[in-house]
Amino acid sequence: MAINNIKNLILSAAGKEFxxxxxxxxxxxxxxxxxxxxxxxxxxxFSSKEKLYNAVLRDQFASFIESLIELFLREEDLEPWLRRLIARLLREFSARPQFSRFIIWELNSQGKELPRIFAEVLAQSEEGTFLKRIESRLRQYGLQSYPPQQFLMNILSLCIYPGMARPLLEQVMGKEVFSDPNFVGQREEEIFRLIKYGIFLRPGGEK
Amino acid sequence: MAINNIKNLILSAAGKEFxxxxxxxxxxxxxxxxxxxxxxxxxxxFSSKEKLYNAVLRDQFASFIESLIELFLREEDLEPWLRRLIARLLREFSARPQFSRFIIWELNSQGKELPRIFAEVLAQSEEGTFLKRIESRLRQYGLQSYPPQQFLMNILSLCIYPGMARPLLEQVMGKEVFSDPNFVGQREEEIFRLIKYGIFLRPGGEK
DNA sequence: GAAAGAATTGACCATATAGTTAAAAATGAG
DNA sequence: CTCATTTTTAACTATATGGTCAATTCTTTC
Incomplete structure (x- = not known):
């Protein structure tokens, strides 16, 4: 760990700046x-700004995405799995408030490195893992006709957006909402209920 | 309209670039x-880059936010109101794919003009309008103990995030999802059901 | 402890980019 | 038409910023 201390120091400083x-x-x-x-x-x-930037991307993303994949693929019953998924997503992203904002911005910016890193890391698990595994888990619980794409979009939207849009939401709803120490806990419960009753217990399971 | 034609031309070009x-x-x-x-x-x-930027912000946001406020405050029964809300949010934001990404990015960037414009436009309606009006509408339907903040965060998250995160989601779910011409329609139905069964018909209306 | 190599620095350079200026072209009033 | 005002341009300036280099210090090895 003491080896390459300076490189890590630089990567950390560059990470904050970028x-x-x-x-x-x-x-x-x-x-x-x-x-x-x-x-x-x-x-x-790091010979140039671009090289340093790419190194930062790798440094920040690789471990992060891997942990997300592990989280999505974990074998567990539906309810505890869902609770864990929500809790982890909320906590990971509120601990790194600039992170999702940065991903969204840079992935739209025609840079080629970030997409490549994504593709690389995703390719390590089998093709289409996310959707297929979500689908099979939903099927176990009798939700075979519910599209896993919608599930994924719902979960990610609900867990990630509020933290990312915090300054905007603070203007609209007041700063108190986010400074409440129990904010994440409340949000966790809300999202869990929304998914549970809005999807799992929704009348007429058909699409 | 022909008057200030050049200024509008510049504002439009600058809008795209910024x-x-x-x-x-x-x-x-x-x-x-x-x-x-x-x-x-x-x-x-426009004497400087900063001035031009501020002019672009005003140009792009004022009318946009006003239309959103009008949308949220419209008097209508709960179900049609919710349907309209979702449809309009989805359509407005998928017609301007760079828009939400830009707001999120710039509102986090310590710039002072965008927050000011927001505050200005919001102040034109009465203080706290958004939350109070949502709250009173929820109350009409027996949901007095459901927190309007959660409602607002849910709706905005579900409608805005997928369009903003499109490149990311395309990598995870495949490009087909978004290129389906009925994507917005499907998403609309999904969000409607999620909110309807996940909030309005959720068992035990209490928080 | 001396030689060799790696790490670190202050002083530079080249270029991109916001901003200026003075003159030319277009427009409009009388 | 003509003069005054506004609009537009090409050429220029100042500066910020990514990047380089030669010299210096630190580290390692024998």
Missing amino acids: LVRGYSGARMQAIADKAGINKALLHYH | LVRGYSGARMQAIADKAGINKALLHYH
Whole structure:
């Protein structure tokens, strides 16, 4: 761990800068300052801004996506699985408030590295794993005709959007909502109920 | 309308550039090119990049937010109101795919103009209008103890997130999902059912 | 402890980009 | 038409920023 200490230091500093400001808004000088080093040293360890950026992407995403995949694929009964899924998504994303915003921004920005990293990591599990595994789990519980795509979109939307849109929602709903220490817990319960009654116990299971 | 034709031309070109690239990624030269004019003319009509940016923000947001407010406050029975709300949100946002992504990004970027514009427009309706009106509508239907904040977060999340996260979701679920011409219609039905059975008909209306 | 290599630095350079200026072209009033 | 005002342009400037380089310090190996 002490080996490559400086590279990790740089990656961490660069991560903060890139996540907050995006590629074009990030400044090499600011990264050097955050890391407490000289700008030339940045180019010594990572030869260009783009290379450094790509290294940051790998550093930030690989472990993150893998943990998400593991989470989705875990074998568990439907209710505890759903609860765990919601809790983990909410907590992971509220612990890294800039993260989802950054992914959304950069994935829309014609950069080729982020899509490649995604594809790479996803390819490590079998093709179509997410949807197929969700589908089979839904089938176990008699929801064979419910489209897993909708399930995935619902879960991700409900868990990720509010944290990402926090400044907007604070303006519309007041700052108190988010500063409530029990916010995440309440949200967790709300999403769980919404999915449970809105999908699993929805009358007429057919599409 | 023919008056200030050039200013509108510039605002439109600048809108495209800023929405796609963000403030720091946008280039004055690119805006000039898109508008088919000289860069100096940009500074003749809008003295600086920041001023132009602020003008674009006003141009893009004012009318948009007003229409959303009108939509939320409309007097209508619960079911048709909900259906209209969902349909309009989905359609507005999928017609402007870069829009929500841009709002989220810029509202997190310490810029002061976008929050100000929001506050300004929101202040035109009475204080707390959104939540109070949702609350009173829910009350009419016996849902007095259901928190309107959760309702608002659910609706916005479900309608806005998938369009914004499209590149990400396409990687996870395959491109077909979004290219299906009936995608928006299916999503509309799904969200409607989720809210209807997950909130309105949820057993035990208490929080 | 000396030689060799790696890490680090301050002072540079090249270029991209926001912004300026002075002159030309277009427009409009009398 | 003509003069004054507005609009438009090409060429230019200043600066911020990514990147380089030669010299210096630190580390490792024998």
